[in-house]
Amino acid sequence: MMGDGIIIASALAYMGLLFGIAYYGDQRADAGRSIIANPYIYTLSLAIYCTAWTFYGSVGLAAVSGVDFLPVYLGPTLMAVLFWFVLRRIVRITKVHRITSIADFIGSRYGKSGLLAGMVTLIVMLGILPYISIQLKAIAASFSLLRQYPEVSRLAISTQHPVWMDTTFFVALVLIVFTILFGTRHIDNTERHEGMVAAVAFESMFKLLAFMLVGVVVTFMLFDGPGDLFQHAAEHPDLAPLLRFEVVPGGYGGWLSLTFLSMMAFLFLPRQFQVLVVENVNEAHIRKAIWLFPLYLFAINLFVLPIALGGRLMFNNGDVDADTFVLALPMAEHMPMLALLVFLGGLSAAASMIMFETVTLSTMVCNDLVMPILLRANPRWLAGQTDLSGLLLGIRRVGIVILILLGYLYFRFVSESYALVTSGLVSFAAAAQFAPPILIGLFWKRANRRGALIGLSGGFLVWAYTLLLPAMARSGWIGTDFVDTGLLGLELLKPYALFGLKNLDPYMHSVFWSMLLNIGGLVFGSMLSQPDPLEQVQGSQFVDILKRERHDGDSLLWRGVVETAELYDLLSRFLGPQRATEAFDRYAHDHGGYPLQADSRLIHYTERLLAGAIGAASARVMISSIVMGEVLSIEEVMTILDESTQVLEYSRRLEQKSGELEAASAELREANNRLRELDRLKDEFISTVTHELRTPLTSIRAFSEILLANPDMEVEQRSKFLSIIVKESERLTRLINQVLDMAKIDSGRIEWHMDEIDLRTLIQDAINSTSQLFCDKAVALHEELGDAPVIIDGDHDRLTQVIINLLSNAVKFCPEQGGKVTIRLQPSSNRWRIEVIDNGPGIASDQHKLIFEKFHQVSNAHAGKPKGTGLGLPISQRIVEYHNGRIWVESETGKGAMFIVELPGTL
Amino acid sequence: MRQQSREYITILFICGVLAINYPVLDLFNRSWAPLGIPLLYFYLYLAWFVLIVVLIMVVERSEIRELTESHKSGATRTKGFSRPGGDPDTHEPPESP
Missing domain, CATH: 1.20.1730.10 (Sodium/glucose cotransporter)
Structure with a gap:
């Protein structure tokens, strides 16, 4: 005993x-x-x-x-x-x-x-x-x-x-x-x-x-x-x-x-x-x-x-x-x-x-x-x-x-x-209901409050219906009808065989249904609803907990105004004055005193202390009751929402920015180069034009001065000088006209008179206009123009100008003796091709493109003196291009040159 | 904990789940009794014990490695953060070095 x-x-x-x-x-x-x-x-x-x-x-x-x-x-x-x-x-x-x-x-x-x-x-x-x-x-x-x-x-x-x-x-x-x-x-x-x-x-x-x-x-x-x-x-x-x-x-x-x-x-x-x-x-x-x-x-x-x-x-x-x-x-x-x-x-x-x-x-x-x-x-x-x-x-x-x-x-x-274990398992099944909101919430940021509420309540109800109530019923505490025949007599609602799921022991049965509802509710509830900013903040803070080094993130969330004394009063009410004083002393010690007007860090510090005493949700309510104008702006939330994502986003934006900068600077560089090139061209143009103008002017002025100084000059001499003056004046006029033409064409202000024209007649006219030149230099002209008229759309005067220009160029570069020029008009696959061939010194292949640039003159070295204005070919090129045609030269040094113009037109 | 140890632990968990469940468990559901102990119990306790021994090896070895590594690099950084009783401000995690 x-x-x-x-x-x-x-x-x-x-x-x-x-x-x-x-x-x-x-x-x-x-x-x-x-x-x-x-x-x-x-x-x-x-x-x-x-x-x-x-x-x-x-x-x-x-x-x-x-x-x-x-x-x-x-x-x-x-x-x-x-x-x-x-x-x-x-x-x-x-x-x-x-x-x-x-x-x-x-x-x-x-x-x-x-x-x-x-x-x-x-x-x-x-x-x-x-x-x-x-x-x-x-x-x-x-x-x-x-x-x-x-x-x-x-x-x-x-x-x-x-x-x-x-x-x-x-x-x-x-x-x-x-x-x-x-x-x-x-x-x-x-x-x-x-x-x-x-x-x-x-x-x-x-x-x-x-x-x-x-x-x-x-x-x-x-x-x-x-x-x-x-x-x-x-x-x-x-x-x-x-x-x-x-x-x-x-x-x-x-x-x-x-x-x-x-x-x-x-x-x-x-x-x-x-x-x-x-x-x-x-x-x-x-x-x-x-x-x-x-x-x-x-x-x-x-x-x-x-x-x-x-x-x-x-x-x-x-x-x-x-x-x-x-x-x-x-x-x-x-x-x-x-x-x-x-x-x-x-x-x-x-x-x-x-x-x-x-x-x-x-x-x-x-x-x-x-x-x-x-x-x-x-x-x-x-x-x-x-x-x-x-x-x-x-x-x-x-x-x-x-x-x-x-x-x-x-x-x-x-x-x-009941045996001990049987009752205990009912509690185990209840505790397991917290697994989805915690475990899923630890690893899935999107899990939100609505999902958790739906899942948890669903799981809990199933647990209560399939384990707790039957246990009570079996003890005779409430009626056992619903266990044996299902709620309202419905077979499908039998708590040990919900929806007809038989052959499972009661615990497995309850775990299956409650977890299905719990996890399903959490996942779908979260997918179908938007979390508010605070939920997003908490979610990302929980999920990324191991990645973060500093955790003062949500102190940003307090943007209010409150006296430090008020915070102290609040804290001492819940912790007692002694502990509150200790806590504030510690804060002052760590942060070198505290401000009279509490800053967000102090508010957050107090909130966390309070959370320890009365829980996070209540602490938040208490703090927001004394903090005036607490604002949780979405921008602030975004700043802390996801540090890693944010850093990624930041670097991505930096990259994008630097890419844009690079592109912009490349564009600028290009524009700058083009401007510089244009500037150089303008300078060159002006110097060339002035040079070209000065040459005839100089000779006009020289001869005029001679005439002025010698009034009793012989008539023959005088008329010779006067004819030079006239010629130089003509050259000057021509030059000025061409510069004006060029400027007009370049700026698009020239007037075009498009009409049906006969190319063959046009060439014939041009030959007639330049016949004097051929006679002067004793250059033989060979024509191959065919018999039928060639009708195309074009500006008669401008195209005549092109042909005259080509013919006069050809004459200019012909040798003193035995000069020979051929002009040919022939069809070439849907187009009309005009060739002007001379037997002059020819043009080196590296010059073939340059001669179409303004004021570029070939053979300065050979001929000593420029023979044209340097604007004839550029103008011709623009006119031909206006007619959707093409002009180029085929030549080798010492073997003459062939200028070809191709114009579109039906045969 | 080092990456390798984490992998070991993950593998260990999967092996543990497999070892104590159907169908592996069913292989040992026999009447034979080695050393006089029914095979089912013998197997379950042995598997349990082996799991613990392997855990000890993985966890402790990982700790020893980390200690020697931190000694080599001269760092005195402690893993995690400690919280001596009653002082709330020491709960903060350490700043990253």
Whole structure:
């Protein structure tokens, strides 16, 4: 017989020890010398995952379903492998944004949405009740069993007693007291509980040792090692199937869904999020936990099956609940000390879960549910309070009381009849609903608030309909009609076979439908709606967390005006004056004082501190209530939206700009060259023209002066001089006419008189006009003009000018004796071809193009004196080109020249 | 963590998922009991343990490499950032060097 006094005293002493550790941890933390700042404590604190479920429930499950207990630990092992990719991101984000809970995290990710955070809190509250209830049940059951020592028997169901005689109820009350003592002593601006973490680390060690001790005793003292134990089991007809996979309910599919569920629950159960993320002191600790935590799970699971099989072999008649084998076996073997140790191990596993979970949850309820409602409902009253930290603590304490009592009610009305693990899985499925908004939100920027709201509510409703309500119904709490026949009698709405999906075990069924709705809602909701700027900012800050070096991005979002004193007042209301002063002193120390008019950095600093105390969404509401003219302009958002994209965009634009500049400068260079060329041509033109004009002028003037000076000059002499003067004047006139023609043609002001003309007659006229020239120089002209008239469209006078020009040029360059010119008119494939051939000195091939340039004169070197104006050929070329024709020269030095004009015309 | 270690970890995760699920798991669902331990349990625990051992090798070796590399380059930069209790301003990540 073990007295109640001994049990209760040792339980209280053990809790006192934990409290002492927690107190010491908090003291050290306040002194700045944390005792939890090492990877081993961090890893041990993660083992809060192993609750009474693990301590008692695994054995209970293994005793009926064999290997089925393992996925719950294999899942977290696989998740631990992914820590570096997933957890590190979450931890980094949490530290940067001062996130205090999983509701805060989801709310922050989706544009600091208070609605979403509140919804997460509600889901957590409902979802976690079964989980809390099994802890209460485990403590009460183990206590009731132990006090009967040394007798071991199935217990009377405690709910048959009235509440005031129910052990579980008193357990709940004691836990409420301890939880309030542990978790709500003061408001911390980061919502961290170092002392509790230290206590959890200790109890993790304790429960591991206790469990392994039982395992060793069962395996090696009750039996001769594992071989002997399994031998016995294999020979037992009821136990042999437990060694094979076939006993697992749901088969391999159930196994896989259970693995998935526990992977997600391990990260996203509120207390797991708290120890994994919020209480993480140093990112580097994650690295050690990657392998150390799986090792812990491995160790605590090593003896689950031996204990389960041992229990089945020992208590053959089935009058002992398999969930209590861990305790019942040492009792049956008359080992009171070991039994007490096991009881304390189970107590600490269950109690630490309840305390940590409810503290975390009450913080969420306060920050994400009650405070936002108060802020919206009665901001004026709130603004009038000078110190709100008391109010915050009060809300949290009430929250803890309500949560634990609700857990007790769930136990009393629903989960009493279920095994531990069965109830716990309902909570796991609820926690898994947070996986899509968090994981997808970590890697997909477009995921937005509407999508998250749709997905989360859809997933939650499916979860409630397919798991929670049926569990309640089966306990007789609500009618079971809808479970058996479907809601409203519709087959398709049966909660265990939604839309006719049968042959899945209830958990896999629920996971499938809720995840389908959750992920689908998130993805399609996000695709079909536009996020507002704040959502975009938060989304890109969360996704790019590892890329960013500086995280003051959203301080840009505060563009308001507020007195620093107002900010201080606000902060001290929520944190208390002392902590607020400390915080502002620290800011002044780091930034060299603070301005009277708070700048955006100080506002942001205050917002983050506040976020630590009351959550991101509420903090934003509070700050914007005192900051005047807060504006979130799209331009500002764009500046921080996506740093990497922005840099890329920037460099792309730079490239584009420099490309444009290059093109522009090339164009400019070209234009400059052309201008310079034109300038040079103009200079050349002027100098040539003046030169050309001066030559005849000089001779006119010289001869005139001679005539003037000698009035009695001989008549013959005088008329010779006068004829030179006339000739030079004619040349001058011609030159001026040609320059004018050139200018007219170039500027397009010349008048053309297009008409039907006979090319043959035209050439004949030109020959007649120049016949005097041929006579003067005794040049023979040979005509090959054909017989028929050649009619084309053209300007008669201009074309005559061209032919005369060519003929006179030919005469000019003919040798003194034996000069010979041929003019030929002949058709050439759709065109008329006029050739003017001389037997002069010819033109070097490098000159063939140059002679058509203005004032270019060939053979200056040969003839000594220019024989023309240098404008004849350029003018001819322009006239021919105006007629869509072509003019060119074919010649070699010393072999005469042939000028060819081609004009279009029908034959 | 170095790129190579990340690749190892990814491979390890995939192998882990494959090893503890259908159909690989079904291969070990037999009555044979090596060393007196049923094959299914023997395999699951062995696979679990091997996974942990490989994890230790990958993670710790990666850390040792990083330490020696940072020693060689004379840098004293710490990975991640630490947060001694109660001092909010030390939560900031370090400026990039």
